[in-house]
Amino acid sequence: MFQSKKMKWSHYSSQEWTLLSIVLAFFFLLGMLSFKQYSKNKALKADDILKDVKKEFLKEGTLDGSWIELTKVPWKKFAHKTDVYYGGISRYEDYKLVQYEFIADAYSGSIIDIYRV
Template sequence: MSRRFTIALVVGAIAGYFAGVANCRLTSEKKALSSEHILERVKSAVNDQLPIEGAWIYLSPHIWSRDSLNYMVYKGGLISSDRGINRHFDFIADAHSGTILELTAQH
């Protein structure tokens, strides 16, 4: 009985180790970019179409759902000025890539 227990203990420890290593890899692959980095990517992506005068972003990402899919996102806003008229846009950007998932003009 003692030998079976020792074998089970060793096998369990090895399996636990490899599960922990796999979990660390998945966690690091899914780590969100910083809010500052995302904001710079968003501003770069829209700069050709909108002259950006100001921008803001929430500092922490959160889960956002669309079409039954969940995304880790940052929310923020842009202010664009065209011929003296300021326009405000809200955006939602993927926290891992900076891809703009939604850009909405506010009236």
């Protein structure tokens, strides 16, 4: 009763192929940009940042303890605004317990400040 006619790939014109490739390229670029924006606004896990800090401190000697707050805190210095994690490391230096505290960017994981307490 109803006969469907299957179109083969060769029946499409070159203009239709060009339009299809332009549309695919557009959506590919749109996907890349949206993924970049999504990953930029995604915070890292506090435990992963602490592991990185501990790895750097272990290059200089053993550690006695470490901690990090699991909640992000808004932070502003001059014109730079971001969310940060606060943490700390303790170790023995010259037979005395020394403590360090650090501030780490929650999105990039970079250490903003580190100081001896």
